[in-house]
Amino acid sequence: MIEFKNFTFQYRSLGTPTLKNINLSIQSGEKVLIAGPSGSGKSTLGHCLNGLIPFSYSGEITGELQINNIEPHKASIFDISSHVSTILQDQDGQFVGLSVGEDVAFREENSNVTVDIMKQNVKTALKKVNMENHICKSPQELSGGLKQRASLAGIIMSEAPILLFDEPLANLDPASGRSAMELISSVHEKSNKTIVVIEHRIEDVLAEKFDKIIIIDNGIIAASGTPAELILDGSLRRFGLREPLYIETLRHAGVDLKELDVLDIYSLNSPNVKENIDNWIENVKPKVLSYDEKILEIKDLTFSYNKKDNIIKNINFDLYKGEIISLLGNNGAGKSTLSKVITGICKNSKGTISYKGENIDSWSIRKRGQEIGYVMQNPNHMITQETLLDEVSFGLKLRGYKKDEILEKAENTLKICGLHAFRNWPITALSYGQKKRLSIATILALDPSILILDEPTAGQDYKHYLEFMQFIESLSKTGLSIIFITHDMHLALEYSNRAIVLSNGEIIRDDTVSSVLSHAEILEQANLKKISVSTLAGVLDIDEKLMLETFINYDHREMV
Template sequence: MSDMITFENFTFKYSSLSKPTLKNINLVIKRGEKVLIAGPSGSGKSTLGHCLNGLIPSAYKGSIEGKLTVDGVEPHTKSIFDLSSHVGTVLQDQDGQFVGLTVGEDVAFIDENKNISQEEMRTHVREALGLVDMADQEGKSPHELSGGQKQSISLAGIMMNDASVLLFDEPLANLDPASGKKAMELISDIHKKTNRTIVVIEHRIEDVLEAEFDRVVIVNEGEIVANGAPEELLVRDDFRKNGLREPLYIEALKYAGIDLEKEADKGIYRLGEKDISVLKRWTASVEEKRKDEKEPLLKIEDLTFSYNQGEKILSGVNLHISKGEIVALLGNNGAGKSTLSKAITGIVKGEGRIFLNNTPIDKWSIRKRGEKIGYVMQNPNHMLTQETLLEEVEFGLKIRKIKNSRERAEKALSTCGLHRYRNWPISALSYGQKKRLSIAAILSLDPEILILDEPTAGQDHKHYLEFMEFIKEIAAEGVGILLITHDMHLALEYADRAVVLSKGEVIADREVSSILGDRDIMERANLKETSLSTLAEKSGICPVDLMNTFINYDHIGEVEHG
């Protein structure tokens, strides 16, 4: 195969920074290869992607040393428009990518630029939307859609592009697990049918590696630190060593003391009878950690909501959160999770009753509820209004005339791993850093209930662990936590309980391991089983038992996270 992408001693430094973000990159990607570029937040992986698609230097200015060629051209010498015929991109932040007033117009954009006939264009749009199950959304505005639906529209749009290289920047960021699996299957299908060169930038290792990749390139601190087949990097601990989360089944096998050098393939390990016996003994060896009952804090009774007397978005929802309890709210895109959080905070008004500390809050204003209930939105761009990080976190404290606002703001920034950037302009942050900043601004206000909509989206494993450990500390002080999440790992490891929504109704409310081991509930809610479930089934072990063992073993501290 000929070379499609070549970095030769390539270095890039942003104009606003004193040190290079990419340092002496040497990398060759062959024509038709499918490559995953992974790395923790701030590693330089997104910057590398911006060099490929021409956003550097068109949108992000800086100095370049060395050489980069993509499909025979040097990206930094071409306009974004000219380069788009060589590199098609799906951005992590879809809101900045939409150009059409409707879904159909947006997907048709590339055909319009090619002067394709309207009849042929409509056929192409219907085919592309059909492939991502979005045909019924053609007439809607992209901005009316959920995060997962927006991602699907972006995937449909890129399929209209005949570029030689397709670049996906964190394609799983806003997708529920089952939709994420489908997105990866779709990307794989595009690769097989077109043999285009595929580059995926992603840090959700378990989910992304369910698809096959020719190679994985790990970037850390601006340098390539690993480059090889996925199974080689898993066995060598390259992901963990560089701040990335290994697949759960890999962690479980290590916890059980099984040698990973043997019988590895690209999916679940094919264990021999001896290793299965080891896994079964380990599963039986860890006692379940008992959870104490906690005082109720928030109660929702028979909550129903619909827009303009239309179809019910929420129907008879009952939910409670106790003091110090972490509850995961699970469900597919469009299940009603975000609407439920808006009803709790008063952004929308539904029928039913909501109590805080046994006091009805149905008639409370949004402002009054906001003094007790903190809500961190899924998209951080909808929350950030100030120039610098420190000003953003201080803003809410100052308008409430809270003393020691500077001290509290700096503490919140430290907790979220952002203190060293406190005087940076917010515009210079990555999406993941913006997410942490929006969380820091809410945490500084000391709420009684904290609602986090996809709190770990865009965060690497190191910051994920730091943040979730902080959330545990907050919960230990009596704050009730509601985690709206697609991350089954997060729910399994940190939530005391999970509530599952499907079509606006609660279909399950119990321990997370019990839910993830219930195939009927998982299918109804469009959730994806974790690799622990698959490992258990292949090994003849009850999935709930293996998951509980994993959780309890992890929580009692016998193994430290790396």
Template sequence: MDRQAIIEFQNFSFQYYSQAEPTLHDINLRIYPGEKILIVGPSGSGKSTLGHCLNGLIPFAYKGEISGSLKINGLETKTQDIFHLSKMIGTVLQDSDGQFVGLTAGEDIAFALENDNVSHDEMHERVRKVAEMVDMQNLLTSSPFELSGGQKQRTSLAGVMIDNVDILLFDEPLANLDPATGKTAIEIIDDIYRQSQKTIVIIEHRLEDVLHRSIDRVVVINDGRIIADMNAHELVSSTILTENGIREPLYVTALKYASVKVTSDMLPGHITSLKTELSKEALNIWHNAIQADERQNTNSSILRMENVCFSYDGVRPILDDINFDIREGEMISIVGKNGAGKSTLSKLLCGFEKEDCGVIRYKGEDIKNKTIKERAEIIGVVMQNPNQ
């Protein structure tokens, strides 16, 4: 007897009224109860539009023309309203700030229960239980401004779990998270999956990060069409990722640099499962042939920070005693976890904020008194959010 799909697309297409061409073309996809599915694709591939079709934002918020069929729990979504769809599928958006509706984490988690007129005693107990599942039990009284990106996302996750929906949809959950926080997020999603056995759909382009924990299937979408539907080992060992502009895991790239042919029987879907016994000789030859770049840049200093410190509120230091020197022609990467001060440092360089102490020099000149306009003539900046 065939299994009954919990999500079923049949010859499904969608075109926004504002666009001349369909965004989704002839989608055929079945997802079964208890599966954990990753939908991956490059920017503009249609993967988020697919997610909007699942949670009802299409057609109720984003208008367009639909053809074909999409059923959830056997019900045609076209015949449902967004309220009833929200009872079947909970969504965690990539922008956690846009999903926050409460003044505290606890209020945000309880929002759905308040709408259902649940008693206060039951509400507090259910909020406590679900907060423990996402390790937010000690932050229930915190405001959104006091939470990190990862904590906001866990709050959003708890908020959709508390309604006991059958399907959890994650729309690019790693978009605003650093690698370490992203890894933790994937671990939490996997832990919840194992505890609840809910159907999990993750829409993401950071393939390697999601594959930190096991996935049942990976669905590749590009140009609004499903390109592949297979397990991670088969996908990573194929050419589908590179052909569709999706970055393959770095360890796979390294194996290819070492002239190792990556095959599915090597279990390359995750680095911990990867079998390299037959490739050790090639890897050793490649490793020993790599020479470190020992060239020294002797150009003059172009940008220098000396003992720079900064605080937004005058109490908690964001930057403290920052010293570095960048020479002409250098390419520098500034890395750090969420909240480390990377963006704040760039704001000081551009003049969006003023340092509390220390000196910033451009070609030896203190630029403290230069306006934002004057700094823009020597320092170009590309924002993280294009809308800014």
């Protein structure tokens, strides 16, 4: 169905090829995961499959590529669309309709499907992704996760034999991510279409069966095999990808994986595995952290966009100097809206916000921005300059820094965020994950006292995730207070001191992350997902909270 032969592609704006001598075959009906570090060439490979290369991104192609017996770069983008349907990594580039329903109907509308049948098909597709209540909304009104679900509904309508998903889970809450993978598997089983998924969230993806994983690193195919093969030989870890957390737990406890069915967590209930895990838990000592200097105080905070329906309701919590907290909850729970109220982008209708004991309700956005840095979920909403160095320097110029100070701070921040090698690149040449890091670098350069990060690890491979989170953790030790708005339960578990869980605009839990993730009712109410460490605890009849706390306290970074 898909075949690359000695295929090389070089963007016109770059001096070296992004894809180098790719040789790859994907058979009809296979379900394949393409993974690799951020910037490795995964999305470029996807763009070659769906025709965005060369029709939207120009460059030089050598070698051969055939998709369902056509050569895409010699066909038209219209011809390719009948063979390959795509969910793009950049959500805002996905939509063409003025409403969700109109966007989902776009393909059938162009195929002259009758209105009655089209409407019914659209409703069916939206129902499958729990979006039927949003059929009349503009895509631009939706949260990142809801946009992703609307995109999934659109691709369900496709008759193309190949479905390409470029990071379909990037902005979904955990439970919605699980549903999305189940939906993709259901489409595969019922239609036998060829499925290609490009994704970082290995644990969520491998909850479903895949025929093989292809790892791309630095533009070449670095490894290829079944999921079990690549877990056992350590390829995922070696190339900057994260294994499922229950696999990490087994490794931490010294369990020999070679004799196990590593993809079936429910088969791991053996005396040897339990003995290793029990010994591991007994030998890992708890870490106790305490904070005493309150830096932010939120009291009875309420906000409504239309002065009728409250999006957030009576929010109360404190943030301490050097503390890291995670805001958790389902898509649309009010997490991003709360951050906009804290930063002054939106004006609270009730309640107060105090910074270091001072009421800041009357502070301007600019004044708040000097103390509270905010990195939006979508990096395209923040980027204004042409090159990376210009982008990071821009805010420093507005703050009145001297020229030599600007250059030094900008370059140091780009180094910290792993982007210094690309400092003179045009931002348009970056992957989505690299743009995320750039938007974070831009705010970090301004030295805020509080940093709010909306989905900071979306689109990041494990290597950059680990480097960045270690850096964030080191900043917190200098006194920087950090709020994560995240769907990444791994991030919340390993790096947060506390979790605040929102549902329907209200706080339903403010507790340690281990307590939250071991509380079944809270997980269900907030559309969160039990992570595989908890599942393994249940399989081995070990207390979930104890297992999670041991995982947190274990210095996992030494294992990378």
